[in-house]
Amino acid sequence: MFGAHGGLILVAGYALMLSWPISTVALVTIAVRYVASRRRDVVTKSLANGDGTPEHFWIIVPALNEEVVVGNTVRAALGLTGPGNTLARVLVVDDGSDDRTPDVLAAIDHPRLHVMRRELPDARKGKGEALNAAYRYIAEQTAQAGVSPDKVVLGIIDGDGQGSPNILLEVSRMLRDTAIGAVQVQVRIRNRNKLLGAVQDLEFATIVNACQSLRDRLDTVGLGGNGQFTRLSALLALGDAPWSACLVEDLELGLRMHLDGIGIRYTSRAAVTQQAVVDVRRLTRQRTRWAQGNLQCARYLRQLVTSKRIGLTSLAEVLHYLFSPWINALVTVVLAGLVAMSTPGWSDLAAGGAVWLGITWFPGFVWALVHRYRLHDETLPRLLLAAVAYPAFLLLGLVATYRAIGRQATGRQAWAKTERLAEEPLPTSALALAA
Template identity: 55%
Template sequence: MTDTTQFATFMLVLLVFWPSYNLALAVFVWWRPKPGGPEVPSRHPLEYWIIIPALNEERVVANTVRSALALDDARTPVQVVVVDDGSDDRTPHVLAEIDDDRLHVLRRTPPEARKGKGEALNHAFAYIRDIAEEAGTVHRTIVGVIDGDGRGEPGMLSEISAYFARRGVGAVQCRVRIHNRTNLLAFLQDLEFSCVVDASQSLRDVLGTVGLGGNGQFVRLSTLMGLGEAPWSACLVEDLELGLRVHLTGQRIRYATHATITQQGLVDVRRLLRQRTRWGQGNLQCLGYVPKLVRAKHVSSFALLEFLQYLLTPWLVAPMTLLITALVGFGFYAQFAGHEIAGFTVDGSNALLALGIWLVALLLPGLIWGLVHRLRHGDEPLWRCLLVSLAYPLFMVLGSVSTLRALYRHFAGRNTWAKTERLAEKEVPVVTAKPVPKIA
């Protein structure tokens, strides 16, 4: 095989792999088994404590608290704990205006406050643990986390309770969507969460490797207590680390395909890059769990590969981005210049054909997920789904840039972050519960 043929083969593999992977993932999520069958009856109703960490959340926290309290019913009684982590805006006043004995507000002040989301969650955990121990309800208490801008879907706790009725389930992660998707950038994030991440988590549910997210995670109180005094750490993605620690205990995390949490999407590119850089850097901080996962006897080979895939992605994306960029530039130069470089040469007459192939490979993944969004959700017009599909490659470029920034910050030892500013919201009316599909 000549050098030119080897080069062409390598480039073809790169071109085919990414669209093929996305197509296979989309087909899997489309044909995954639908929930059905009776719920597993529970001897005692589960008691839910929902933690809402709040730092300067005056614009959104009222809607979040009201939607969390609305999840309460006879089978899923709810208490809400808001951790005001040293807010210096009107957050305390907004919370004081909500008159409900199911709402518990924990006020943290400096120097204890503002040490990260993990510290705020641990503060609420200790409060809930003490109450549950005194009442003797630890075994049936579930702790949920909903971010300051999150809204729980009415009736979602029924599906979550059905998962917790099964032995060996230590945590459940909900599906996430974006509620301000009138903005194109926010719609791209909805496409990511409600289609791509939803498909990936569904596959992980089969493999037993579901990861926890910062919004919409529900964990048994007994599971959290088994992890020590501070279940959540100072890691930049404390949710991912908590999920890994739960898996290492041998308990399973399930993915709720219908129970949905909605949140605000970021509408500013700079803030989005900062968020994704933090996520990438947090992944790097969790690499220390790889040896523990390798040694864990209950982790299967397939599960281990999946864990490694999403832990090592930040390390692989950056060099692969540079490599592919160099190869693309090299290939087009060879085509248009018609010169032989390092044994490679391409006939310039094929340049338009090659360009067409590259465009198909570049645009196909976005078109796949835009179609999935339209068919599965049906809440956006077709033209918007096509528009967001065409913008998806640029969104992926932003992801690559944030990964490179994460690598730089990691090696530079820069771990501090500014709070993401929320967008102002109108008061959202409380919606009554609706039936949630039962699970098998």
């Protein structure tokens, strides 16, 4: 049995564990109550601040060895329409591909498709450099055409991404407010027929969506690598290279925008779909890169803390999503230490393990029910199966976090792109009509 000292340690451990399900319930409650009121706010502010509705859209597709998916991505992007049937131009940045990506792109004959081929040594310096090259090209084209950069929007859709049909309309609605410089749309997973894909969709469609909705209320929305839409004028305010060599260039861009006073909004009324990583080793590698990128963004800590543009509550949320991987890793170590210090007996250890399992599984089941309630596009049995697997998915994330710490400490910065899975080609009939 526990002594007094061990009992106190056990209570502390339980308090730490219980903070997770309690915060989950709070986040769900805030996110659900938030949606209706925020939609009213968007309309009110857009009418008050003037009409900043975009008139020109560019979809940038960064492509490095994307032969199995880039054809579908480009066809889907060319089919998107904005307000007044505005059609987007698509700029593919072929960043030195050595597979059949150039052949796939050459086979798409369309007047609104532009292909920028980057060769070594300029190519393959990271996604940020590819996006910067596209941005400079678009800025030059906009200036030559005499178009106001306030009316031009750059959307980023990854090589495996496909935007929902209403995506440009929804982005335009959010950007009617001239104070808003960027919009992040919801991210969904297409290949969720496999368990890892289903768990990743549970993550993006519910947890990330709820977090972004809360950040939208606090004016701290983070930009994602897929589905970000930014005014050209907002990017011009950040100089010749808005994106950096950071491993999460999207997160860093969002931080720079917040520090510069550029408003960012989030919407779940439109989405971009992407492929899940369904191989455990590759998924760990992807999450390691994301975690290391978060650590690299710690260099903005001083600017964030001293910024007069960011309120105390907003600052707390920015720091939370910036450092949450490291907080989770630290809490795991603390819990393990508390268990070791308490020296429980076998019966106590079994009871504690049962409580731990219940607490660990609870949030996944809550998010599964939220997914079913909000989206109605997945069966409840599959969602519950994803909820059962969710704790193992989180454990994989912890492993990735520790790997990221090791990589950052040893100065390893190289990254490997995410592999793609072949898909059925999209029909070209609608694309021909949109030409």
